[in-house]
Amino acid sequence: TSDSSRTQFLPMSLLNILQYPDPRLRTKAVPITLYDDKLHQLAENMLETMYAAPGIGLAATQVDVHVRLVVVDVSQAKNEPHVLVNPTLVLHGDAFEAEEGCLSVPGFYEVLHRAERISVHALTTRGEKQVFEAEGLLAVCIQHECDHLDGKLFVDYLSGLKRNRIRKKLLKQQKQSA
Ligand code: GNR
Numbered sequence: 765t766s767d768s769s770r771t772q773f774l775p776m777s778l779l780n781i782l783q784y785p786d787p788r789l790r791t792k793a794v795p796i797t798l799y800d801d802k803l804h805q806l807a808e809n810m811l812e813t814m815y816a817a818p819g820i821g822l823a824a825t826q827v828d829v830h831v832r833l834v835v836v837d838v839s840q841a842k843n844e845p846h847v848l849v850n851p852t853l854v855l856h857g858d859a860f861e862a863e864e865g866c867l868s869v870p871g872f873y874e875v876l877h878r879a880e881r882i883s884v885h886a887l888t889t890r891g892e893k894q895v896f897e898a899e900g901l902l903a904v905c906i907q908h909e910c911d912h913l914d915g916k917l918f919v920d921y922l923s924g925l926k927r928n929r930i931r932k933k934l935l936k937q938q939k940q941s942a
């Protein structure tokens with residue numbers, strides 16, 4: 765399996781996750797055109813970083829790599845990873861209310877509206893096409909990750925007042941831990 769090949773032969777590395785309001789989180793990621801081992805290794809390191817955080821998704825943007833790659837795993841057992849290269853979404857269904865958090869906005873959670881169901885079109889790290897339907901938390905998480913690739917964060921859906929309050933609290937925490 766891909767799981768044993770990565771643990772047997774390649775060292776893992778945990779990647780540093782950028783925190784809001786770091787301006788690098790606003791970078792628009794570029795499409796991936798090269799399906800090499802370096803891309804595969806980046807995806808593996810992002811999965812490891814996501815599981816360690818712990819989180820249910822991670823976009824390359826969050827680890828300061830500005831290419832269109834996201835990883836997601838919403839399963840309880842943490843054994844259903846999705847690796848999406850150049851993802852595009854078709855939104856379906858009604859607005860769905862879910863509480864969202866973000867590894868780049870630690871400690872803050874807010875209820876947002878997202879599409880309840882989506883069709884996901886993406887490639888694998890080997891450049892093969894993948895198309896699947898997602899709903900509920902998986903759909904919410906994939907929408908959240910695709911926003912990161914366009915430099916968008918969940919706090920952008922909040923009022924300016926709430927966003928500013930979060931920004932100030934995080935800046936203060938970052939200064940204290942620096
Ligand atoms: O770990 C995460 N949890 C989460 C919960 C609800 C909606 C979206 C998410 S994604 C987040 C990880 C993260 O920041 N991904 O970009």
Ligand code: NI
Nearest residue numbers: 865866867868
């Ligand atoms: Ni996030």
